[in-house]
Amino acid sequence: MTQVTVKELAKVVNTPVDSLLQQMKEAGLAHTSADQKVTENEKQKLLTFLEKGSSPKADKSKKITLQRKTTTTLRTPGSKTISVEVRKKKTYVKRSAEEIEAEKQKDLAKLQAEKKAKEAAQAKAQPAPAVKKAESAAEKPVESKVEPKAKPKAKPVAEEASLPPVDITLPVVDEVVKPAPERKKAPAKRGEDDERRERKGASRVGAKGKRGDDDEQLSRRGGRNRGGKAKKRNNEHGFHSPAGPIVRDVQIGETITVAELAAQMSVKGVEVVKYMFKLGSPVTINQVLDQDTAVLIAEDMGHRVSRVSDNIIEEEFAESLVVDGESFHRAPVVTVMGHVDHGKTSLLDYIRRAKVATGEAGGITQHIGAYHVKTEGGMITFLDTPGHAAFTAMRARGAQATDIVILVVAADDGVMPQTIEGIEHAKAAGVPLIVAVNKIDKPEADPDRIKNDLAAHDVIPEEWGGDTQFVHVSAKVGTGIDELLESVLLQAEVLELSATPSAPGRGVVIESRLDKGRGPVASVLVQNGTLRQGDMVLAGVNFGRVRAMMDENGKAIQEAGPSIPVEILGLDGTPEAGDEATVVVDERKAREIALFRQGKFREVKLARAHAGKLENIFESMGQEEKKTLNIVIKTDVRGTLEALRGSLEDLGNDEVEVCVVAGGVGGINESDANLALASNAVIFGFNVRADAGARKIVEQEGLDMRYYNIIYDIIEDVKKALSGLLGTDVREKIVGIAEVRDVFRSPKLGAIAGCMVTEGVVLRNRPIRVLRDDVVIFEGELESLRRFKDDVGEVRAGMECGIGVKSYNDVKVGDQIEVFEKIQVARTL
Known part of the structure; x- marks a missing residue:
């Protein structure tokens, strides 16, 4: 039976000797000195005592201490900055079930005593x-x-x-x-x-x-009797208390505040707040609730609930847009999708006889482009969507606004992730698909492999009995372009597309940007009716009169019919890509609907902000706070801003995250710089630059501002920054292993292990572990390393050596001495 001293046991469990002796005394062990031996049975008895939670350390396990450190910066009039650090510390104690039950019994006894005292007082007040x-x-x-x-x-x-x-x-x-x-x-x-x-x-x-x-x-x-007391002739009165609870009819819209809900139920707002606290959702009297939550509260409190629609204005506006007129055939709207560098823009360049790809940064399309071309068979409108993974939402909007989808696949590359996403978007939108197998002129092209790969995703060619047309094209030399256009026009005839040119113009916003000289500029694809210069247009939460209208080539036009993409000027802001643009009769109606949408958007956003559950407080208190990288983004167009925001916010893990503090369209101004200074954020400019005022603040305060024109670079830089926030991991690397063949005794060094190095290299100044039967029994460091009589720095595999282990003399034959080192490895996402 192995015995160790109290001192050795304290060193193993990493506890001071005095504390260990105190714990052993509490456990009933008769140990008072550090040199006394401890048997296995005494160890087991001490362990059982500690597991019961009788030690002070067990009481600490019920406590959770939250420490928060906040650092702010103050500026003095002399342009000096002073860092102010505020530290807060709170300790939360989690009670056991016995303590909670004892407190409940105590409260119950107190309530019963108060009830008896009240009854005795009432009985004493009544005359006999x-x-x-x-x-x-x-x-x-x-x-x-x-x-x-x-x-x-x-x-x-x-x-x-x-x-x-x-x-x-x-x-x-x-x-x-x-x-x-x-x-x-x-x-x-x-x-x-x-x-x-x-x-x-x-x-x-x-x-x-x-x-x-x-x-x-x-x-x-108020007559009184002779005693001066009120003389009651009759005990009856005019007020009768209700026999049961009053049930009221409560009408709830899409959003409602706590005060409004309480007023409809004829209760105090505090009662609703208390009820929400019981459900685990702390709210305030002015907080906005969504419809489902409000219905649940009203029904649980015993009232009749009816859901009402807040979109009366929207419904009346939609009814006013229904216009009867003669329908005519319209041109098809075709969206070109595909993976990065598969030749989508080059294909459109050949069709339009223009060089759009040469003007794109990095050789990729980062905006949605709209063009209409005239062919021998009729006019076709094309939408070019980016192929990068960050623009999934932009490609989805393109599929929803289109009639036909052309899926471009490179014959030398095959089916890629963005190709599969294009197929899914086309199926979700319910539009027909035409596959253009591009780069057919290359020697390594393999069109049959493309068909086999697409067949695995339910895209079956017509020659195989499917309903998808496959056209072999080459955007470089022009092979198969005419066949592709004929396929598009044939598919359009099958769809029987029609529109009413005499109706007010209606369309969808493809893109929007903020031009420094012209103001907000929106790219609109007219889907029905005719859009004219001077019309009042309502686009999402923005409205305005069309001051100017240009086609995709920048030429001014007066009107645009169905399936024509145009750029319009005159809106009061940059609408979201995908918003519906509609011509309104007068400005008053447009302003009314725009303000209604703005208020509704704000209420819905507030209703979605939900507080954390109270029952998870102990779980969240013990966890460390996430490290956050704050970013301010300014882009040239709205669609790129949405794509960047979505891509950056998806980065991170449980320890680090990206927070987009603010984003907008246009150049970087003083407000953006001040916001970045207040929130310790990094400023990213995508295809935009900072003005003189913003540059001055950036230079004075030392802010980090970076310009980009390719989305890959932003994502890579943010990943590196988040990896830096993660820090490093310390890992152990086994350098060598030596097997003990014999043990020698030295009067100066004690036990010397004669070893044979079996793996790696045994180094002198490295930590070691002694293993016996593959179990670690000691961890320390080498005291001496000799080969014959010479001190050496290292001994390689297959060689014998003498090893002296510092502060350890229990080395036996058959033990293994493992030499290792600790290295730091940078963590990545």
Whole structure:
């Protein structure tokens, strides 16, 4: 049985010797010195004692300490910055089930005691039955004396004055009041006390007023009996308490505040707040609730709920847009999709006889482009969408606004991830698909492999019995372009596309940007009706009159019919890509709907902000806060901003995250720089630059501002920054292993292990572990490393050596000495 001393045991468990002796004393062990031996049974007894939680350390496990450190920067008038650090520390104690149950019993006993005391007080306040009977008996003789006194009878003044004031009853009020003036004129033989008593009695009678025959009138006047107490003729009253709870009809829209909900239920707002707290959702009186949450609260509180629509204005506006007119055939809207560098833009360049690809940064398309071309068979409108993975949302909007999708696949590359996404978007939009196998002129092209790969994704060619047309093209030399256009026009005839040119213009916003000289510029694809210069246009939450209208070549036009893409100027802001653009009759109606949409958007955004659950407080308190990289983004167009925001916010993990503090369209101004300074954010400019004011703030405050024109570079730089926030991991690397063949004793160094190096290299200044039967029994460092009689720095595999282990003499034959080193490895996402 292995025995160790108390000192050695304290070193193994990493506990001070004094603390270990105190714990052993509490466990009932008779150890008082550090040199005493500890057996296995005593170790087990100590471990059992510690597991029961009797030590102070067990009490600490029930406590969670939250420490928060906030660092702010103050600027002095001398342009100096002072860092202010605020540290807060809170400790939360989690009680056991026994403590909670004991506190409940204590509260219950307290409530019962209060209830008994209240009942005793009420019983003491009520008069006894015997007293009530005596009072009723005392009242009867008084009433019998009243009747004879009501008759007119002459009484001497002295006799009337001799009666005590308590015997004066209400029926003889007139007898007491009438003689009063005569007594003042006649010489009275009474003293001043009698006169004062008479005046006091008259004032009391006057205060009571003249008694009537109606008991109800007496009760309203507050009549009192002789004892000065209220005399209750009848215990009945006009108020009747309700027999049950009142059920009210509550109408709830898409959003409603807590105060409005409480008002409809005729309860105080505090009651709704308390109810939400019980459900685990702390709210305020002015917080906005969504419809489902409000319905749940009202139904649980016992009221009838009816859902109402807040879109009355929108519904009336939609009904006003229905215009009857003659329909005509319109040109098809074709969206070109595909993977990066598969030749989408080059294909459109050949069709349009233009060089658009040469103007794109990095050789990729980063905006949605719209063009219309005239062919021998008719006009076709093309939408070119980017192929990079960050523009998934932009490609989805292109599929929703299109009639036909051309999927471009490179014959030498095959089916790629963005190719599969294009297929999914086309299927979700329910539009037909035409596959253009591009780069057919290359020697390594393999069109049959493309068909096999696409067949695995339910895209079956027509020659195989499917419904998808496959056209072999070459955007470089122009092979198959005419066949591709014929396929598009043939598919358009099958779809029987039509529109009403006489109706007000309606379309979809493809892209929007903020031009420094012209203001907000929106690219709109007209889907129905005719859009004219001077029309009032409503696009999402923005509106304005069309001041100018240009085609894709920048040429000014006066009107645009169905399937024509145009750029319009005059909106009050940059609408979101994908918003519906509609011509409105007057400006007042457009402003009303735009303001309604803005308010609705704000309410829905507030309703979605949901507080954390109270029951998860212990779980969240113990966790460390995430490290956040704050970013301010400014781009040239709205679609790129959305794609960048979505891509960057998807980065990160449980420890680090990206927070886009603000994003907008246009150049970087002073407001953006000040916002970045206040939030410690990095400024990213995509195809935009900062003005003089913003550059001055950036230089003075030392802000980090970077310009980009390719989305790959932004994503890579943000990944590197997040990896830097993660820090490094410390890992162990086994350098070498030596097997103990014999043990020698040295008077100076103690036990020396004669070893054979079996793996790697044994280095002198490295930490080691001693393993026995593949179990670590000691961890320390080498004291000496010799080969024969010479001190050496390293010994390689297959060589013998002598190893002296520092502070350890229990080395045995067959043990293994493992030499390792600790290295730091940078963490990545």
